[in-house]
Amino acid sequence: MEIFDLTIHELHEKLKAKEVSSVEATRAMLDRIEAVDSQVNAYITVTPEQALVQAEDADRRIAAGEIAPLTGIPVGLKDIFVTKGIRTTCGSRILENFVPPYDGTAVARLKEQGAVIVGKLNQDEFAMGSSNESSYFGPCKNPWDLSCTPGGSSGGSAAAIAARTATATLGTDTGGSIRQPASHCGCVGLKPTYGRVSRYGVIAYASSLDQVGPLTRDVTDSALLLGAVAGYDPRDSTSVNTPVPDYLASLAKGVKGMKIGLPKQYFIEGLDPDVKRAMDEAIALYQSLGADIREVSLPNTEYAVATYYIIATAEASANLARYDGVRFGHRAEDARGLAQMYSKSRAEGFGPEVKRRIMLGTYALSSGYYDAYYVKAQKVRTLIQQDFLNAFKEVDVLLTPIAPTPAFKIAEKLEDPLQMYLSDIFTIPVNLAGTCGISVPAGFSAAGLPIGLQLVGKPFGEQEILTAAYSFERETKWHLKKAPL
Amino acid sequence: MKYQVVIGLEVHTQLTTNTKIFCGCSTRFGAEPNSQTCPVCLGLPGALPVLNRQVVEYAIRAGLATNCSITKRNVFARKNYFYPDLPKGYQISQFDLPICQHGHLDIEVEGEKKRIGITRIHMEEDAGKLVHADIPGVDDSCVDLNRACTPLLEIVSEPDMRSPDEAIAYLKKLHQIVMYLGICDGNLEEGSFRCDANVSLMPVGSTVFGTRAELKNINSFKFIKQAIEYEIERQAEILDDGGKVVQETRLFDPNTGTTRSMRGKEEAHDYRYFPDPDLVPVIISDDWIEKVRGGLPELPETKRARFMSELGLSEYDAEVLVASRELAQYFEDTVALFPQAKTVSNWVMGEVTRALNDDNNRSIAQCPVTPALLADLLKLMEKGTISGKIAKTVFDEMYKTGKTPEKIVEEKGLVQVSDTGAIEAMVDEVLEKNAGQVAEYRGGKETLFGFFVGQVMRASKGKANPAVVNELLLKKLQG
Numbered sequence: 001m002e003i004f005d006l007t008i009h010e011l012h013e014k015l016k017a018k019e020v021s022s023v024e025a026t027r028a029m030l031d032r033i034e035a036v037d038s039q040v041n042a043y044i045t046v047t048p049e050q051a052l053v054q055a056e057d058a059d060r061r062i063a064a065g066e067i068a069p070l071t072g073i074p075v076g077l078k079d080i081f082v083t084k085g086i087r088t089t090c091g092s093r094i095l096e097n098f099v100p101p102y103d104g105t106a107v108a109r110l111k112e113q114g115a116v117i118v119g120k121l122n123q124d125e126f127a128m129g130s131s132n133e134s135s136y137f138g139p140c141k142n143p144w145d146l147s148c149t150p151g152g153s154s155g156g157s158a159a160a161i162a163a164r165t166a167t168a169t170l171g172t173d174t175g176g177s178i179r180q181p182a183s184h185c186g187c188v189g190l191k192p193t194y195g196r197v198s199r200y201g202v203i204a205y206a207s208s209l210d211q212v213g214p215l216t217r218d219v220t221d222s223a224l225l226l227g228a229v230a231g232y233d234p235r236d237s238t239s240v241n242t243p244v245p246d247y248l249a250s251l252a253k254g255v256k257g258m259k260i261g262l263p264k265q266y267f268i269e270g271l272d273p274d275v276k277r278a279m280d281e282a283i284a285l286y287q288s289l290g291a292d293i294r295e296v297s298l299p300n301t302e303y304a305v306a307t308y309y310i311i312a313t314a315e316a317s318a319n320l321a322r323y324d325g326v327r328f329g330h331r332a333e334d335a336r337g338l339a340q341m342y343s344k345s346r347a348e349g350f351g352p353e354v355k356r357r358i359m360l361g362t363y364a365l366s367s368g369y370y371d372a373y374y375v376k377a378q379k380v381r382t383l384i385q386q387d388f389l390n391a392f393k394e395v396d397v398l399l400t401p402i403a404p405t406p407a408f409k410i411a412e413k414l415e416d417p418l419q420m421y422l423s424d425i426f427t428i429p430v431n432l433a434g435t436c437g438i439s440v441p442a443g444f445s446a447a448g449l450p451i452g453l454q455l456v457g458k459p460f461g462e463q464e465i466l467t468a469a470y471s472f473e474r475e476t477k478w479h480l481k482k483a484p485l
Numbered sequence: 486m487k488y489q490v491v492i493g494l495e496v497h498t499q500l501t502t503n504t505k506i507f508c509g510c511s512t513r514f515g516a517e518p519n520s521q522t523c524p525v526c527l528g529l530p531g532a533l534p535v536l537n538r539q540v541v542e543y544a545i546r547a548g549l550a551t552n553c554s555i556t557k558r559n560v561f562a563r564k565n566y567f568y569p570d571l572p573k574g575y576q577i578s579q580f581d582l583p584i585c586q587h588g589h590l591d592i593e594v595e596g597e598k599k600r601i602g603i604t605r606i607h608m609e610e611d612a613g614k615l616v617h618a619d620i621p622g623v624d625d626s627c628v629d630l631n632r633a634c635t636p637l638l639e640i641v642s643e644p645d646m647r648s649p650d651e652a653i654a655y656l657k658k659l660h661q662i663v664m665y666l667g668i669c670d671g672n673l674e675e676g677s678f679r680c681d682a683n684v685s686l687m688p689v690g691s692t693v694f695g696t697r698a699e700l701k702n703i704n705s706f707k708f709i710k711q712a713i714e715y716e717i718e719r720q721a722e723i724l725d726d727g728g729k730v731v732q733e734t735r736l737f738d739p740n741t742g743t744t745r746s747m748r749g750k751e752e753a754h755d756y757r758y759f760p761d762p763d764l765v766p767v768i769i770s771d772d773w774i775e776k777v778r779g780g781l782p783e784l785p786e787t788k789r790a791r792f793m794s795e796l797g798l799s800e801y802d803a804e805v806l807v808a809s810r811e812l813a814q815y816f817e818d819t820v821a822l823f824p825q826a827k828t829v830s831n832w833v834m835g836e837v838t839r840a841l842n843d844d845n846n847r848s849i850a851q852c853p854v855t856p857a858l859l860a861d862l863l864k865l866m867e868k869g870t871i872s873g874k875i876a877k878t879v880f881d882e883m884y885k886t887g888k889t890p891e892k893i894v895e896e897k898g899l900v901q902v903s904d905t906g907a908i909e910a911m912v913d914e915v916l917e918k919n920a921g922q923v924a925e926y927r928g929g930k931e932t933l934f935g936f937f938v939g940q941v942m943r944a945s946k947g948k949a950n951p952a953v954v955n956e957l958l959l960k961k962l963q964g
Contacts (some may be wrong), residue, residue, distance in 0.1 A: 082531035095530065102524050104531050202532040208762035236533050237765050315762055318563050321574020322528045326628065342567055365565070365757035375757060 003028040004164045008073050008221040011167055013060055015072045022062065022072030025167075026055035031075040033118065033165045034485055037288050040477060042159040044079045044137045045087050046119035048396070058114040070225050071114035076166035078157045079120040080109050080127055081212075082201040086117075090203045091125040091135040091153075094323045094330045094349025104201010105236065106170060106212050113228055121169060122156030125351045126320065127177055127205040129153050130423050131413065134353040139410055142184060143483035144449055148407040151181030157215045162450075162483040168216045168225050174209045175308050176402070176427025179439035182215050183402035183452025186441045186481065187224045188469065189215045191427075193460045194434035195240035197226075198233030198293060204319040206312035207238075211429045218471040218479050219440065225248035226462060236382040239242055243459060250463045251470040256290035258468060260394030265301035266426055274404040274445035279401055282453050282472065284444050286399070289471055296394055298387040303380050304429040305421055310364045310377035311432075317361030323349060335360035356417065381432050388433040388456075397468050399458040400426050402439045406449035426460075435459045440469040441478035488686040488724065490717050491694050492652045493644035496659060497637050498669040499611065499677040500543050506610050506636035507534030507577065514675050517627035518616065526634035528572030533763050536561075540636040540880065541584070541767055543668040544608050545777045547652055548585030550662050550784055551603050555774050556584050559767040561570055561608075565757045569628050570613040578639075580758040583607035584769075590662075591786070592654040601655050602643030610634045638668075644683065644694065649713040653706055656680060661785050665810045673704050680709055684716045686724060695720070696730040700744055703737050712737040716744055788813055796826035805834055811849045815856055822860035825867075832859065836877060840884045853881065853887045862890040872901050875947055903950040903955070908941070911949065912957045915940045934958070 003011070003025050017318045030048050037043050051074065053167070058072035079089050082100040085177050089095045103111065110117070122140040131156025132140040140155040142148040143162040150159040154171030158181035161169060163359045171178040173191035182189025197212040204210060214225035232241040262283065271279075287293055325331035325345030332344030350358070364373040391398060403423055413420040430437040435458060442453035453472070457465035473479055498632050505512055508525035524532035541559070548555050562580035588603035613630035620627065640659065646652045662677055663669040685697035698720070700712050720730050734753075735744040783791075785807040792803035792813075807813045812833070819829045837854065841847045854862075862883065866876045871894055882893045894900060902908060915937060916923055928934045943953045 082529075088530070090530065098530070100524075100531070102527065102529070102532075199531075200533050203530040204763075206762075235535060237535050237763065312757060317757075318565055318573075318575050318759070321565060321567065322530070322572060324567060324569075324574060326569045327527065327572065328529070338569065362757065365759055367755045367757070370759070371756070 002164070004032040004167070006167065006329065007217045008070065008168050008224055011073055012069055012071075013068070013155050016061070016067050021057035022055040022116060023052060025072060026074050026118065029118050029166065036163055037165055038462055039141065039485070040143055040159050040163045040165070041138050041140045042122055042150075042156040042163060042165055043076070043119045043202075044089055044091070044122050044135075044156070047086055047117060050086065051116050051118045054111075054114070058116060061114050068113040069381075069463065070110060070228055072116060073167050074116045074118045075110065076119055076121045076157065076160045076169040077107065077117060078123050078154050078169065078171045079119075079324045080123060080172050080203045081170060083088070083107055083117070085119065088120065088203070089135060089137065090127070091123040092349065092351070092354070094137040094346070096136070096330060098329055102201065105233045106199035107201060109229050113384070118166060121154070121160055121166075124153035124155065124177075125354050126203070126316070127153040127172055127174055127210075128316070128353050128357050129181060130176070130420050131410070132156065132181070133410065133414055136351060136352055141410070142407050142449075143485045145407065145447070147409055148449065149184070149410050151184035151403075151407060153177040153181075154189075154215065155181050158182050158187055158189065161185060161187040161215050161217060163485050164482070168214060168221055170212060170229070171215050172205075172210055172212050172432065173427075174206050174211075174312060175431050176424045178213045178215060178284050179402050179427050179437055179452065179454060180424065181256040183454075184407035184450060186450030186452075186483065187215055187217060188219055188438065188473075188479065189213065189436045189442055189452075190222045190226055190462070190466075191430065191436060192226060192230060192462055193240075193436045194431075196436070196460065196462065198236040198239045200233055200235040204315075206315040207319060208315060209308075209312055211431070219466060219473045220248065220251065222438065222469075223251055223466050228317045239259075240460075245463055247463060247466055250467055254289070255286060255468050255471045258397065258464070259291060259292045259294065259395040260286055260468070261294055261296035261391055261398045262296045263293050263301070263391065263398055263400060265298050266400040270404065271401065272445070274406060274443075275401050275404065275451055277364070278443040278451040278453065279399075283399065285475055286468075286473065289475070291468075292318040294395060296391040296398065298384075298391060298429065300365065300380065300383045300387050301425075301429060304384055304432055305425055307377045307380045307384065307432060308424075308428045309360065309371050309421060311381060313357045313361030313363065314374050317365065319356045320350075320354070320358055325349070327399070353417070384429055385433045388429070388435055392458045396458075397464050399452045400456065402426060402452040402454045406445040406447070406451055430456050436465060437460050438465045438469050440472055441481075442472070442476070444481075445480055486721070487689055488717070488721050489689045489691070490647060490649075490713070491644050491687060491697075492646035492649075492713060493683040494642045494646070494652060495683070496548075496640045496656070496657060496682040498640065498663050500636040500638060500668050502537060502539045502543065502636055502722055503757045504537055505634040506537050506540050506608070506803070507634050510634070511778065512635045516631055518627070519631060521631040522633070526572065527630060528574075531581045533650035534577060534761075536764060536767065537636065540608055541769065542777055543636070543666070544584045544638055545605060545769065545774060546666045546668055546781060547640070547663065547776050548588065549774070549781060550666055551588040551590055551606070551640070551659075552583035553588030553603060553606060555769055556582055556586065557769050558582065559584050559769065561761045562758045563761045564691055566754050568612065569626070570630075570633070571635055572613065572616050572630060576610060576612065577761055577764070578609035579607035579851075584662065585668075589835055590655060590658050592651060592658055594648070594650050594654050599651065601645045601651075604641045604643050606638055609637050609639060649710045652682065652713055652805060653710055656706060656709060661808070665782055665784055667782070667810075673706070676699050676704065679704060682709065682713055682716075684713055684720070685730070685907060687722045695724075696721040696732050698730065698732070698744070699734045699736050701734060701963070702749065704739075707792050711742045712744060714740055719744070742936075785813075793828075796820065798826055798830055802834065804828045806830060809849070815852070816848050819859050819863075822857060823863045823867075824923045825863070828863060829859075833862065836880050840881070844884075852884075854883045858883055858889060865894065869901060869903060871899055872947070872951060874951070875899050875901065878947075899948060900944055901950050902948045903953055905953060908945070908949050909952050909957055911941050911944045912954070912961055915944060916961060921961065934962070937962070
């Protein structure tokens with residue numbers, strides 16, 4: 001077992017026992033990145049100098065007996081997290097040279113614990129995509145099969161776990177952007193309840209849907225990393241002021257008597273047979289562990305994708321207005337006059353998927369269309385939320401697939417945005433409902449690609465889905481399989 | 486004139502909170518460009534707004550003072566447009582749920598009272614400023630974002646005004662109220678109180694409004710009148726020629742007193758308002774409203790009525806004294822110590838105001854003669870220690886030196902002489918020295934009486950009690 005193969009909690013034990021130093025662990029990780037990332041392209045920016053300084057700091061803290069769970073652990077951040085003094089691109093040309101003057105809250109919380117930031121991870125441009133192919137910095141590849149996408153938008157964050165080029169990473173999830181790549185890359189990815197983790201310092205895609213979460217090798221790490229970044233932040237008005245429970249404490253509670261719901265609209269014709277089999281096995285396993293499995297209904301599921309693409313793009317059209325070439329980011333050189341500076345800077349700076357979504361959102365908000373699209377979508381969103389709340393009157397957690405298929409080939413869906421949008425059908429409703437979901441490794445396809453299982457919890461029910469995920473992981477050990485890299 | 490003008494006003498008042506509406510930066514005017522900024526007001530990627538609750542409180546104050554109903558559930562909306570002084574590419578404002586609605590103000594023009602409706606008051610953030618100054622080596626325009634994200638209230642009236650004078654009366658009233666409330670410094674030149682005017686004409690007797698033009702960039706009461714008057718003329722000319730007024734936004738040019746087209750209806754923005762997902766709705770409880778109501782100062786209208794009924798001031802005096810909260814306060818503080826309202830009123834409107842005006846229009850709050858000192862001075866006068874004339878001299882000295890009136894009177898030996906014997910001696914001396922004038926007076930030239938009074942006062946260095954002087958002179962001259 002190499003240092004870079006370890007989980008957070010395993011490396012923590014070694015750091016604490018002084019079997020290995022943070023500098024050693026960090027160097028091992030940087031070497032690993034050097035060795036394999038040219039094949040994977042999980043990193044947009046690697047920060048060896050800063051990382052080693054942070055590792056030295058961490059070693060001093062450890063020597064002084066001040067070790068926290070993340071002290072000295074090499075982590076990677078999706079390039080959507082604003083990092084002081086470190087270029088933050090959000091996967092876009094328009095921010096190619098943007099170096100923020102401040103750290104966001106989640107990053108600050110990691111730094112407070114003494115985590116070591118080894119670099120910034122690849123993603124779909126402005127988190128718009130399900131394959132990491134819209135990145136200006138080139139597609140990220142799936143470590144299990146380099147001809148496949150890692151999923152998206154947090155493709156780099158998932159691929160780095162699978163490629164063992166980071167011990168843990170942070171991603172963001174707007175419509176499945178943590179859970180879907182976690183599923184495709186065989187790692188654990190958790191999207192917390194909206195408001196659980198501060199969005200301050202996270203570049204906004206769709207503000208009412210975006211949420212920060214961990215991508216890790218196992219469920220214990222997920223609980224650990226979530227605990228480190230969760231909690232109220234006065235800088236984010238939408239963060240919720242409820243106490244953060246000890247997620248580790250309840251992991252081993254077991255699922256005996258837990259009521260697990262299977263939303264019938266999620267188990268449909270056309271589900272990939274490998275995915276179907278993995279789900280059936282998972283259900284059988286939970287049953288054998290004493291869980292109470294029952295069918296539930298989420299009747300408005302079929303409207304989720306359409307609703308999402310109106311709300312998310314509407315918010316994005318405003319969120320991305322600040323990239324105008326005036327104060328930071330790309331500015332077209334040969335523009336004449338203000339209007340041309342705007343149009344050329346944005347035309348050059350944004351890629352096609354971002355432009356498509358800005359136009360969709362602008363249209364949905366336009367005078368004469370606002371009621372028919374945006375207002376209607378908000379009403380449907382309320383109905384979808386209601387579906388989940390109703391289901392949770394009957395069950396504790398929901399079990400669903402993450403995606404209809406395992407990872408798809410690079411370029412396979414690039415020309416067909418609608419196909420790409422539909423691949424998020426099982427994850428999007430969770431964002432619309434504002435509740436939490438986790439992706440746990442649940443087996444492999446015949447072609448050897450990972451398949452993930454989704455557990456959806458009540459609002460602020462992260463403990464329950466972590467407990468259910470942990471029980472599953474302990475029995476199956478799918479998470480121990482390594483990508484051939 | 487065969488046309489009736491119809492005017493509605495939109496006023497932007499900058500609030501005097503210490504910090505901006507959505508971040509902790511200072512709102513101080515005149516700082517080094519871009520020195521009062523942070524990731525939030527610069528609109529940096531990842532930054533999020535957090536509402537300054539003081540702004541909500543100020544808005545409630547404004548709403549209560551203008552008879553509005555207060556909206557319980559407030560939502561902020563994004564108003565989308567591109568301009569280099571707007572960092573986020575949208576302005577956070579309120580749209581369909583403004584904090585105050587359905588209010589009114591009563592104005593008075595040439596003795597006629599009139600009620601002007603207030604449609605709405607909403608909270609929003611200001612934009613920054615473009616600077617096209619000559620900076621050596623810089624060809625481009627620059628952006629100063631110190632003002633970005635400072636809190637504003639936009640106060641929108643109904644189109645209820647029918648003359649430029651009514652518009653001015655409404656604006657002055659509104660200006661006075663926001664100053665009384667302590668929510669705006671009222672500085673028109675620095676842009677703390679800005680006005681846009683919607684102006685249209687319709688034939689006299691008609692009830693159907695004509696097409697309006699929106700006038701922007703008006704930053705003094707004088708310009709508002711000018712801009713509206715010019716606009717009436719311009720539109721009347723178009724209508725007289727059988728033309729149609731175009732709906733457009735026009736910019737007022739203070740140098741020429743004219744307006745020119747800025748953008749037409751076709752170029753009007755579609756602002757694509759939608760609720761800002763970064764901010765949660767603000768719920769205003771009845772308790773909060775009542776707490777704010779309880780803390781409201783006495784407003785000018787009430788104060789004026791009280792000055793008339795309780796203190797017996799004339800309507801004119803009361804009106805002048807309530808012009809600003811500070812002036813009224815000064816007056817009342819003085820009356821509290823010297824309870825002769827009419828005398829105090831005369832002094833405040835006379836000597837005090839004159840001295841302040843002569844002193845570069847210094848504000849009453851900075852007057853070196855405090856209410857306590859003024860009251861002391863008036864007491865000396867009342868006791869007869871000094872004459873009214875001397876009191877004015879003493880006041881000037883007090884203003885210059887800040888000394889107490891007692892000290893000045895003592896130092897300069899200004900105590901009034903009422904001793905009949907001493908004054909009689911001076912009277913005798915004057916009459917003796919001016920025998921010729923005495924003869925003339927006695928011969929019927931009674932206008933010379935003032936001359937004798939002046940001579941005696943001069944001899945006494947102004948200290949002689951004028952009443953005693955008059956009495957003695959009259960007796961002696963007639964005798």
